[in-house]
Amino acid sequence: MAGEAQDDCLFCKIVGGHIPATIVRETETTVAFRDINPQAPTHVLVIPRVHYANAADLAAAEPAIAADVLREAKAVADDEKLDSHRVIFNTGAGAGQTVFHAHAHVLGGRGMHWPPG
Numbered sequence: 143m144a145g146e147a148q149d150d151c152l153f154c155k156i157v158g159g160h161i162p163a164t165i166v167r168e169t170e171t172t173v174a175f176r177d178i179n180p181q182a183p184t185h186v187l188v189i190p191r192v193h194y195a196n197a198a199d200l201a202a203a204e205p206a207i208a209a210d211v212l213r214e215a216k217a218v219a220d221d222e223k224l225d226s227h228r229v230i231f232n233t234g235a236g237a238g239q240t241v242f243h244a245h246a247h248v249l250g251g252r253g254m255h256w257p258p259g
């Protein structure tokens with residue numbers, strides 16, 4: 143069910159400590175860790191501890207936690223001393239989402255192009 147840890151969810155396993163990750167920040171409601179396949183010098187994922195399939199579902203059900211995710215994305219950018227950064231929520235398989243637990247990608251440390259591919 144939405145909000146509860148899912149046995150088959152990779153990011154729920156990271157939240158639960160069952161799969162290791164390089165965690166850079168933690169709050170009561172969020173965990174931030176380095177992406178295993180970084181696409182930029184800084185590539186950190188910020189996730190809510192609660193399980194929702196994507197950021198839109200999270201925002202609809204738990205807007206305060208969605209705000210926490212955004213606040214932590216900025217905190218990661220500050221920690222990494224990024225002049226600028228990009229926050230991405232891939233939402234749906236067609237947009238490139240592969241892990242169906244809401245997450246923000248925080249990317250920085252290189253030039254970024256627009257529009258993204």
Ligand code: 5GP
Pocket residue numbers: 152163164175176177178179180187231232238239240241242
């Ligand atoms: P999505 O494609 O769903 O927007 O993003 C999922 C991200 O999770 C990808 O960038 C992928 O590299 C990352 N990822 C997948 N498996 C793992 C893992 O086991 N550990 C970490 N740290 N990142 C992962």
Ligand code: ZN
Pocket residue numbers: 147148151152153154155192193194242243
């Ligand atoms: Zn999950």
